[in-house]
């Protein structure tokens with residue numbers, strides 16, 4: 001079970017802000033990109049996981065961040081109208097002491113949803129024009145939603161898009177630059193003009209496009225999946241002066257954490273990472289049903305004692 | 309000698325490929341000869357993918373082109389000769405709905421002539437076993453992307469044993485978290501995490517079975 005070490009959230013927001021600006025923090029900031037309701041219900045033995053229960057869960061785990069997922073209307077095979085999208089309890093979350101991130105979906109995610117996987121991935125080859133107009137629509141959707149979120153007091157934005165899988169990018173870097181990054185660049189610029197930091201989340205091996213992520217103006221990167229050849233220490237060495245890195249714990253790490261030797265190994269790596277500014281600890285995948293929450297709690301508790 | 313059709317597929321030129329296939333049909337080449345050339349083209353795509361010249365989207369593009377070729381050729385195939393001796397079943401394990409990798413492997417296998425029965429996603433361990441019983445399939449491919457679904461793979465192997473089918477069936481696993489350690493843990497026979505190598509592996513297994 002999770003420990004009951006009740007952490008107050010005071011300081012969480014500034015701790016995360018400091019990490020994003022790559023300044024020193026009093027302890028390692030922690031955050032989860034998504035928390036499945038089922039996880040909260042099981043952990044707290046409740047039937048419903050509303051705002052209060054979710055906050056209780058976040059505090060219990062000692063997180064500094066809350067991530068708000070968009071709630072879309074039932075999928076109808078097209079991009080939604082911005083007015084149709086909402087973020088549950090947005091007004092309440094921005095008033096907690098937590099750093100609040102809102103998630104927006106990216107071009108690839110929407111494309112795969114609207115066109116189908118094979119159809120969208122072959123679109124650059126088959127119909128460059130239609131992919132172009134599609135990315136423009138996603139860009140204006142995201143810019144409009146970001147405006148609303150910023151007005152509501154959100155602290156940061158995450159553009160979540162799975163650009164890659166374990167082995168590498170889903171599409172050619174050339175197409176990635178032409179269609180995905182050109183769209184990202186204008187989105188990020190607009191969002192940062194609104195005064196909030198912007199992160200990108202992508203699973204998989206994206207080593208090839210880290211310079212493009214920096215050039216697009218992102219403040220940070222979430223995921224850092226070791227199993228997909230993403231080495232956080234290496235990334236820090238090469239890009240730590242320009243990006244904040246968030247994530248790095250895998251679902252396997254949480255299982256391994258029950259073994260004291262493995263736990264120590266994980267903590268050593270976390271300490272080495274946290275020794276450099278600009279690091280937020282979290283899983284690379286968020287908390288979903290079936291994940292080893294007790295293992296995560298072990299890591300999180302110990303991290304407070306040993307790092308930075 | 310690399311002819312125009314092989315080259316067109318290898319270079320992922322959809323329109324040229326389909327035009328050449330139509331021309332070849334009209335000039336009297338047999339569908340089998342044409343498919344063989346297309347397969348060579350797809351093989352080159354696979355090689356370029358292995359060499360990291362091509363990306364996943366290119367692999368998918370070659371499947372799409374191949375599917376278009378098969379649509380043109382379908383009416384010209386004599387009936388019943390498509391019946392394959394070996395049946396291979398494939399599915400994503402219980403609790404897991406990831407199917408992109410599985411579908412790519414299945415499509416590539418089909419494009420080299422294997423009959424594959426796709427059980428879909430979130431397949432219960434017992435359903436794999438039931439399907440082996442019903443079809444007499446001798447190879448199972450299991451796709452798994454979620455770490456916590458790995459125990460269900462182990463269960464498939466256990467149930468195969470209980471049903472007295474373990475010796476008759478070769479189990480191959482693949483997907484995001486899979487490595488040798490996990491293969492050993494589940495008791496599967498082989499593992500592979502690369503689509504192109506997976507096709508080679510299935511070919512080898514089936515050839516060995518045919519040999520015995």
Ligand code: B12
Pocket residue numbers: 034162164165166203204205223225228251252284285286287288364403404405406407408409410412413448449450451452453454455456480481482483484485499500501502503504506
């Ligand atoms: C796309 C994706 C999704 C899509 C899936 C769409 C679909 N129809 O498949 C969606 C958005 C629905 C999804 C949902 C979830 N996902 Co997901 N997803 C991915 C992602 C980004 C890519 C997977 C993929 O399709 N790759 C492309 C294909 C081609 O590659 P592949 O599957 O590995 O297959 C190749 C080989 O493995 C092999 N292969 C595959 N199958 C087989 C079978 C055999 C027999 C053989 C021989 C070979 C073989 O050949 C393929 C081609 O080379 C991965 C990230 C990653 N690094 O892989 C996460 C990932 C797999 N997802 C993850 C998670 C946690 C989830 C969710 C729980 C939600 C969440 N919190 O993210 C849900 C789970 C839903 C469920 N119950 O299954 C985690 C799993 C962590 C873990 N260790 O358990 C990953 C690793 C992301 C991460 N870093 O955390 N996901």
